Amino acid sequence: xxxxxxxxxxxxxxxxxxxxxxxxxxxxxxxxxxxxxxxxxxxxxxxxxxxxxxxxxxxxxxxxxxxxxxxxxxxxxxxxxxxxxxxxxxxxxxxxxxxxxxxxxxxxxxxxxxxxxxxxxxxxxxxxxxxxxxxxxxxxxxxxxxxxxxxxxxxxxxxxxxxxxxxxxxxxxxxxxxxxxxxxxxxxxxxxxxxxxxxxxxxxxxxxxxxxxxxxxxxxxxxxxxxxxxxxxxxxxxxxxxxxxxxxxxxxxxxxxxxx
Ligand code: HXC
Numbered sequence: 001x002x003x004x005x006x007x008x009x010x011x012x013x014x015x016x017x018x019x020x021x022x023x024x025x026x027x028x029x030x031x032x033x034x035x036x037x038x039x040x041x042x043x044x045x046x047x048x049x050x051x052x053x054x055x056x057x058x059x060x061x062x063x064x065x066x067x068x069x070x071x072x073x074x075x076x077x078x079x080x081x082x083x084x085x086x087x088x089x090x091x092x093x094x095x096x097x098x099x100x101x102x103x104x105x106x107x108x109x110x111x112x113x114x115x116x117x118x119x120x121x122x123x124x125x126x127x128x129x130x131x132x133x134x135x136x137x138x139x140x141x142x143x144x145x146x147x148x149x150x151x152x153x154x155x156x157x158x159x160x161x162x163x164x165x166x167x168x169x170x171x172x173x174x175x176x177x178x179x180x181x182x183x184x185x186x187x188x189x190x191x192x193x194x195x196x197x198x199x200x201x202x203x204x205x206x207x208x209x210x211x212x213x214x215x216x217x218x219x220x221x222x223x224x225x226x227x228x229x230x231x232x233x234x235x236x237x238x239x240x241x242x243x244x245x246x247x248x249x250x251x252x253x254x255x256x257x258x259x260x
Contacts, residue, residue: 005035008042010052017196018046019189022059028066029059031090031111035069039115040092047096050259053200053207055096056192057119058103059112061185064128067110070137087111090143093118097208099199103192104128105185109167114143117152120211122178123192124170125185130178131167151218152178203241203257 002008007021020042022029029035039057046052059065068087076086090111093100102108102119108130116122116130124130132145140146141162150158153176161168173179183191199207209232216225236242240260248255 003038003042005032006038006042008045011056011193012197012200014197014200016051016053016200017193018042018049018052018055019193020046020055020057022057022065025060025062027069027071028063028107029112030067030069030071031065031115032069032072036087036090040089043093043096043100047098050204052098053202053204054099054101054196056101056103056189056196057115058189058192059105061105061125061127063106063112064102064104064108065112065115066107067112067133068142087142090115091118097211098204099196099207099211101192101195103188104130104170104179105188107131107167110134110141110145111143114141114145114148117144117148117178120214121180121195122173123181123183123188123195124173124179125188126170126182127185128170128173128179128182129167130161130170130173131165132162133165133167135163136165149178152176203239203245203255204259205239205257206236206241206245209236 005024007023009019011017011019020039024030024035043055046055100119102116102122104116104122105125105128108116108128110133113130113132132141134141146162149161157176170179170182174182213229213232216228241257244257245255
């Protein structure tokens with residue numbers, strides 16, 4: 001196929017949920033450079049596909065991803081990292097405008113946890129394990145592990161996770177708000193696809209604005225975020241889908257969104 005390290009398909013009754021499955025089983029989906037290029041290419045393709053309303057990113061039952069590929073980076077040095085902007089392209093996935101749901105079974109460690117946190121929503125299987133074990137191999141998280149995690153779980157927990165390298169369970173991740181739902185491992189992808197279908201039932205245009213607005217809370221000050229939210233809210237009134245949504249409510253019928 002087109003990709004070496006991932007599988008790509010569309011799921012859901014209306015085939016409107018893109019599913020990307022990390023598929024490098026021999027190394028527990030270690031995120032080598034080629035794999036991340038595959039992931040970002042597949043995400044961009046789904047983002048551009050008008051039939052897709054949401055994207056699910058998942059791994060295997062044993063591992064979502066056990067981190068950046070340690071074997072690939074073990075002989076790197078500082079100057080080549082700077083020259084090549086090592087791993088910088090990972091965060092391209094944060095420019096995807098459709099919602100991305102991480103469906104995490106098994107290990108989400110190091111870069112695996114960081115990639116999950118770059119997604120918009122995380123669902124976990126009941127045996128999932130999250131952690132930032134970089135400290136144990138003489139480095140630190142490099143793709144948001146000290147930043148996104150701290151914003152989500154607060155300083156004390158993030159410090160504990162990053163400084164010990166200890167893993168946390170799916171249940172603890174739920175308690176901390178790192179994941180929004182824990183489901184039996186064998187139902188995980190199904191549940192994530194259902195979530196994707198629900199999101200896809202809304203106006204894609206408005207979903208894009210809504211994702212952008214929630215992200216403002218994450219990336220800006222409260223004042224800036226509130227101002228941006230208000231503008232985006234105002235802007236929805238320039239769309240056909242806003243008109244249709246409210247008209248359909250008043251007429252007691254389901255809306256027919258046109259993405260306009
Ligand atoms: C390369 C990896 C790997 C990784 C596992 N493997 N994780 N290869 N990079 N991150 C390989 C192993 O070498 C082994 O290959 C095979 O996958 C199976 O792994 P085992 O260790 O034998 O499995 P198990 O005993 O079940 O232990 C599972 C595990 C352990 C607890 C997840 O594999 C582990 O600790 N992995 C490393 C976790 C880690 O430190 N991640 C952070 C990486 S640093 P062989 O060939 O021996 O069979 C990072 C930086 C992010 O992510 C920065 C981003 C910018």
